Amino acid sequence: MTTTKAPTAVNLDHVSVEFSTDRGKVLALDDYHSEIEVGEFFSLLGPSGCGKSTLLRIVADLVNPTDGEVSVLGGKASEARKRREIGFVFQDSTLLPWRTALQNVQLPLEVGGNKGAKSSSSPQDLLALVGLAGREEAYPHELSGGMRQRVAIARALVTQPEVLLMDEPFGALDEITRDKLNEELLRIWQETGITIVFVTHSIAEAVFLSQRVAVMSAHPGRLREIVNVPLPHPRHLDVRDTAQFTELAAYLRRGLEGK
Amino acid sequence: MTTTKAPTAVNLDHVSVEFSTDRGKVLALDDYHSEIEVGEFFSLLGPSGCGKSTLLRIVADLVNPTDGEVSVLGGKASEARKRREIGFVFQDSTLLPWRTALQNVQLPLEVGGNKGAKSSSSPQDLLALVGLAGREEAYPHELSGGMRQRVAIARALVTQPEVLLMDEPFGALDEITRDKLNEELLRIWQETGITIVFVTHSIAEAVFLSQRVAVMSAHPGRLREIVNVPLPHPRHLDVRDTAQFTELAAYLRRGLEGK
Amino acid sequence: GSDGDSTNSEGLRDVTLQANFLVNVSQLGEVTAIEQGFYQDEGLNVSITPGGPSVDPTSSVVGGHTDIGVGNSSPSIFLGVSEGRPIKAFTVAAQTHPYGFFSLPDNPVRTPADIVGKKVGVNQTGVILLEALLAENGYKKSDVDIVTTSGEITPLLTGQVDVWTGWVIQQGQLKELPEDYVTMTLAEAGVPLYALIYFATEKSLKEDREMLEAFTRASARGWFYARENTEEAVKALASRYDSLNEEDEAVAAEKILDFVFPDGSDEFGEMDPKLWEEQMDIYDRLGLFDNPRPSVDKVMTSEILEATKDARMGDT
Amino acid sequence: MADDAHVAEVKSRKRRDAFKRVLTALAGLGGLVVLWYAVVKIFGVEEYIVPSPVDVGRELVDSRDLLLSNLWPTAIEAVAGFMAGNVLAIGLAILFVHAKRAEEALFPVAVFIRTIPIVAIAPILVIIFGTGYTPKVIIAALISFFPTLVNVVRGLQAVDPQALELMRVLSASKRELFFKVRLYASLPFLFSALKIAATSSVIGALVAEWVGSEQGLGYLIIQSTYNFQTSLLYASMIVASLFATLFFASIGLIERLVVTWEVSEEP
Amino acid sequence: MADDAHVAEVKSRKRRDAFKRVLTALAGLGGLVVLWYAVVKIFGVEEYIVPSPVDVGRELVDSRDLLLSNLWPTAIEAVAGFMAGNVLAIGLAILFVHAKRAEEALFPVAVFIRTIPIVAIAPILVIIFGTGYTPKVIIAALISFFPTLVNVVRGLQAVDPQALELMRVLSASKRELFFKVRLYASLPFLFSALKIAATSSVIGALVAEWVGSEQGLGYLIIQSTYNFQTSLLYASMIVASLFATLFFASIGLIERLVVTWEVSEEP
Numbered sequence A, B: 001m002t003t004t005k006a007p008t009a010v011n012l013d014h015v016s017v018e019f020s021t022d023r024g025k026v027l028a029l030d031d032y033h034s035e036i037e038v039g040e041f042f043s044l045l046g047p048s049g050c051g052k053s054t055l056l057r058i059v060a061d062l063v064n065p066t067d068g069e070v071s072v073l074g075g076k077a078s079e080a081r082k083r084r085e086i087g088f089v090f091q092d093s094t095l096l097p098w099r100t101a102l103q104n105v106q107l108p109l110e111v112g113g114n115k116g117a118k119s120s121s122s123p124q125d126l127l128a129l130v131g132l133a134g135r136e137e138a139y140p141h142e143l144s145g146g147m148r149q150r151v152a153i154a155r156a157l158v159t160q161p162e163v164l165l166m167d168e169p170f171g172a173l174d175e176i177t178r179d180k181l182n183e184e185l186l187r188i189w190q191e192t193g194i195t196i197v198f199v200t201h202s203i204a205e206a207v208f209l210s211q212r213v214a215v216m217s218a219h220p221g222r223l224r225e226i227v228n229v230p231l232p233h234p235r236h237l238d239v240r241d242t243a244q245f246t247e248l249a250a251y252l253r254r255g256l257e258g259k
Numbered sequence C: 001g002s003d004g005d006s007t008n009s010e011g012l013r014d015v016t017l018q019a020n021f022l023v024n025v026s027q028l029g030e031v032t033a034i035e036q037g038f039y040q041d042e043g044l045n046v047s048i049t050p051g052g053p054s055v056d057p058t059s060s061v062v063g064g065h066t067d068i069g070v071g072n073s074s075p076s077i078f079l080g081v082s083e084g085r086p087i088k089a090f091t092v093a094a095q096t097h098p099y100g101f102f103s104l105p106d107n108p109v110r111t112p113a114d115i116v117g118k119k120v121g122v123n124q125t126g127v128i129l130l131e132a133l134l135a136e137n138g139y140k141k142s143d144v145d146i147v148t149t150s151g152e153i154t155p156l157l158t159g160q161v162d163v164w165t166g167w168v169i170q171q172g173q174l175k176e177l178p179e180d181y182v183t184m185t186l187a188e189a190g191v192p193l194y195a196l197i198y199f200a201t202e203k204s205l206k207e208d209r210e211m212l213e214a215f216t217r218a219s220a221r222g223w224f225y226a227r228e229n230t231e232e233a234v235k236a237l238a239s240r241y242d243s244l245n246e247e248d249e250a251v252a253a254e255k256i257l258d259f260v261f262p263d264g265s266d267e268f269g270e271m272d273p274k275l276w277e278e279q280m281d282i283y284d285r286l287g288l289f290d291n292p293r294p295s296v297d298k299v300m301t302s303e304i305l306e307a308t309k310d311a312r313m314g315d316t
Numbered sequence D, E: 001m002a003d004d005a006h007v008a009e010v011k012s013r014k015r016r017d018a019f020k021r022v023l024t025a026l027a028g029l030g031g032l033v034v035l036w037y038a039v040v041k042i043f044g045v046e047e048y049i050v051p052s053p054v055d056v057g058r059e060l061v062d063s064r065d066l067l068l069s070n071l072w073p074t075a076i077e078a079v080a081g082f083m084a085g086n087v088l089a090i091g092l093a094i095l096f097v098h099a100k101r102a103e104e105a106l107f108p109v110a111v112f113i114r115t116i117p118i119v120a121i122a123p124i125l126v127i128i129f130g131t132g133y134t135p136k137v138i139i140a141a142l143i144s145f146f147p148t149l150v151n152v153v154r155g156l157q158a159v160d161p162q163a164l165e166l167m168r169v170l171s172a173s174k175r176e177l178f179f180k181v182r183l184y185a186s187l188p189f190l191f192s193a194l195k196i197a198a199t200s201s202v203i204g205a206l207v208a209e210w211v212g213s214e215q216g217l218g219y220l221i222i223q224s225t226y227n228f229q230t231s232l233l234y235a236s237m238i239v240a241s242l243f244a245t246l247f248f249a250s251i252g253l254i255e256r257l258v259v260t261w262e263v264s265e266e267p
């Protein structure tokens, strides 16, 4: 039996991360292991503090694992980062306060050898996509929490990275906006074939978006299980009303609760 | 027929807020009106940018309405604030970076004429309540996003304000932790009889916690309708599986969608 | 205009003179020579570069920015030479040092003996002169109470010091004292130092003797003219340097002329190698030579003086 | 949403505020003069110690041409020294931030150079540059250089760690990180430094004129000290201080114009 | 979770780092000496312009008693002036932050006072306070005062607006806001200012010694300048600069000890 194995986008090979503080060491991530395929939509689900953000930061070469190996698109994480193949939506929106909403979205086009690069969608269009048409000129402190998060999302989409890391990108959004952006994200993912690693606290969101969901446990952060989501693509919001969906969500919930 | 009207905790009498920026004015809140009773659990539900945070900030005397009147506990908002009758969990956790988790929780006990005041629960107990036992000495930058939010929640509970304003306090928490804290919050609310004004993006959370839910619309922020939640107290998590709950949630969802 | 022999459009040789301080009556002769065209007659176009509290004229000359320097007092020349600065004095304007110790009549200092036990206010540059005075008269530094002050006479007026030191030409300060104030000059106190010393680099002394001679001749003429026409000379000085106070400078001019032409002397610029030697002895005794003490002919030269002898004698 | 009438209103409010600030500043300086007058009168301070503000005022009027014509050279030296010193300081600060080792090795050298008293370097400067504008500009630059160096080195490091991570993920070059982030983060420190430097460069120019000059307020100060013209001395110092105050204020103004995105603290 | 062995390890790493920093600093200063030597040799700089470091080194050794006995007065004046100037500056800064009007009225006055040249105030100070330590400490204080004022006023306002809102909701008094928030927010500015002040207070003490003193490094510098004792001049400046560098470094050390909560930027 021959299977053509899909190429690996992110390989996390038994990685551990230990932070040292003045008071001692904190084991943030313990022996985490998974392989994420190119073009996959992969989600991380787990209790607060289980190391999800840390995991994304390893992939983006912002944190070095104290143990284990990471490879991104076949090479080192740092190389992928330097080749600008990684996009990141941070848990905090991390806008530059001296730039307007529009200028914040344009930032990735101005740096990293991307000067003059054309993005698939214009920064204005992306701001419109996230519902901020007309607020291009507002400075971050003039925006609401959810608006700031949407600017950060638009910023991550303005270049087309191979691997997009999203850390609770829709956490501060109302359900209607969130649903809309969930659909948009799926559309973009399908159209471009990028790999997405997605952190969320919403089980429903994880099921709706992902092909696979990693369920983690805390203290220390460990991988509990990886759950396949065999719902067919393209998915629409009403898939959430199907029994298969409800069942998967319940299964994940039990996994999270450690049952 | 005589009805003994409950005393008003927060009266928002046709308030409007307009922000002026260098580029023009932004009408953040338009003619919002509602009366919140003492001891009530009142939630605000609405799209991102509809003025929910602004509304809480008016009640806390952090923003002055450009139109309309606000009264808190029968007097001016500023008086209530100065009497320290208002508690606030901000949308961003707003921890002081030079204080450890524990010191951040202790802050309200050290200021505002509260020196040496005993809180009902000790700061340590509150940190344990939000699942942060053992991390008392960690500085904010050593904590995960959800952990920081939980420290902020513990901080708001360490004194006992009459009116507690909570701006998406559980937004960055996983569902399990969130459920647990939802229950804890309800317990505390029932035991102490405080008034809670609660902003959330989760319809389920709003229904589960509140006695009344205000549904708002955006551009400009307007009150669409106030929905009663007649579920009996004390509530437990399984109330979410009842038909009445599902119906209410669906009703709110339709309200949000503007249908 | 300091390099080589730059000439200007009128065919005059440009020469710059680094003054020892802000320009005042110390340069009365030179300013007069400029005003009267004496330098022009010698083919020179002389301009004066003012100095200041932190200017050491030897630096300016050694650095090649000016051609001729005027030193405050002889030690600045021989100490500079002992440090290796390639300069030599060739003329001296003030035959004794117009530096004085000033006191009030009810608490006077007329002789060195009077100064013992007094509070003496000196500015930073004067400490060494006071030390010389004490040493020459057999006293120790600890016999007086030395207070370094800025250049102002105020501490004497307010009674914070008993003695103020400065140049006798500082009329602006001295006029604040009662008419009968008491002066004891350095010379009166037994310290024979020169002041307003003209010097140039060894190189110019070798290669540019004619210019230096011409300068000396014309300067002498200027000083003689200023002696005879003091009022006119002071007026010209004060109108050229408009921040000078003409009345004060007029008083100061009479005083400085007494130092340039002491006791009716009719010669300008003379200096005596023996006196130079004596001055260096004093400094040697004070232990102020870090490096080997230079020989007199390293410090000064009489060649220019000899070559200009006629012009330096009054034509009365 | 932009609304012209509103923008005009905001502008006119800003202008009124600025006017009020100027008035308050003048009131402060006026108070200083009144205090001076009172002290002189009440304690009967002799005129040769401290002259009365009335005399100095008269001197300011009488000698206005002299004072103004001597202000320009000093102003030119101060501004040129300010520019040179700050350009050097900012350049070094940029080097230090990008090469930690260079900072560790060269910062002590900078401290070292900074502590050399002007009197002690003056002879060397005179040997090398004579007594023209150059040594004065160098001295003004030396004096204004150090505070900017210290502040800008600190300011360029005052970057939000999250913004650093963002730029790292965007694979921004050091240059881009500098121009897009560090520069902005350092602005509060930079403007504080420039305010300090504005005043020190004036001091530097005044002191530099000790090194020999025939013009400038520093020259007037020496000259009037020598002549014991106390009211001219005070008048010269006042003109120098007024110039420094204006220089200082204009840096503040530039800061307001540049930093438009900040939330201003409510009074 | 605390782990003693780990804590010890962290501490020993920190100690090694500090040691490395000191070595680099010494290398920097050593480099300066080498450069000096090379310039003097290669360009054949005459000894009367700049003496060779060898001569100065010899002077440092030969005159060590003289230099040390003159270091103490200067050090005392500098440190006392530093304390006084900074206490005053911080006090004023606190006033300014709490009373906007006071800031607007008094800041120009401070700028004004700051620009009065020391040489001009020194005589007045000597008249009022005599010639002891007092006028020198005042001058050192005057010089170190201004940078701290500017920086701390800015620093106390560099508070995250959200933290201000938090404190407002907690109904914190201005005093509490100050001690719990502003103080911490201002620390980077404060320490920058203290570093600047550390060096300027040394300069101030040196300059102050020109007037009314017969001891101290400033006195030595002036005397050796006028006596053409070039190597003693350089030796005195070096001792003063070394003291200033140590003073500066100790402020840096204190900053490291105080600010323990900051995320340090990776190299």
Ligand SMILES: Nc1ncnc2c1ncn2[C@@H]1O[C@H](COP(=O)(O)OP(=O)(O)OP(=O)(O)O)[C@@H](O)[C@H]1O
Pocket: A141, A142, A143, A144, A145, A146, A147, A172, A174, B019, B020, B021, B026, B027, B028, B047, B048, B049, B050, B051, B052, B053, B054, B055, B091, B221
């Ligand atoms: N300081 C300000 N200056 C100008 N506009 C502001 C300011 N603060 C808020 N706004 C605007 O007011 C509106 C309401 O903001 P608010 O923060 O109250 O929204 P919100 O309902 O809390 O949204 P979210 O759910 O995204 O937090 C937004 O359009 C926002 O841009």
Ligand SMILES: Nc1ncnc2c1ncn2[C@@H]1O[C@H](COP(=O)(O)OP(=O)(O)OP(=O)(O)O)[C@@H](O)[C@H]1O
Pocket: A019, A020, A021, A026, A027, A028, A047, A048, A049, A050, A051, A052, A053, A054, A055, A091, A221, B141, B142, B143, B144, B145, B146, B147, B172, B174
């Ligand atoms: N710089 C640091 N120093 C010390 N400990 C840290 C640091 N960063 C993270 N940690 C710890 O590592 C653990 C994992 O943090 P991480 O931010 O990855 O959690 P998370 O899964 O993203 O949580 P959340 O859902 O709350 O965002 C936490 O215990 C946290 O306190």
Ligand SMILES: Cc1ncc(C[n+]2csc(CCO)c2C)c(N)n1
Pocket: C020, C021, C022, C024, C026, C072, C099, C123, C125, C126, C129, C151, C165, C166, C167, C170
């Ligand atoms: C020792 C000594 N040196 C310098 C001065 C300053 N000073 C005041 S008047 C004058 C001469 C002007 O040509 C000088 C140099 C001084 N008072 N005493």
Ligand SMILES: [Mg+2]
Pocket: A052, A053, A054, A091, A167, B144, B145, B146
């Ligand atoms: Mg996280």
Ligand SMILES: [Mg+2]
Pocket: A144, A145, A146, B052, B053, B054, B091, B167
């Ligand atoms: Mg909000």
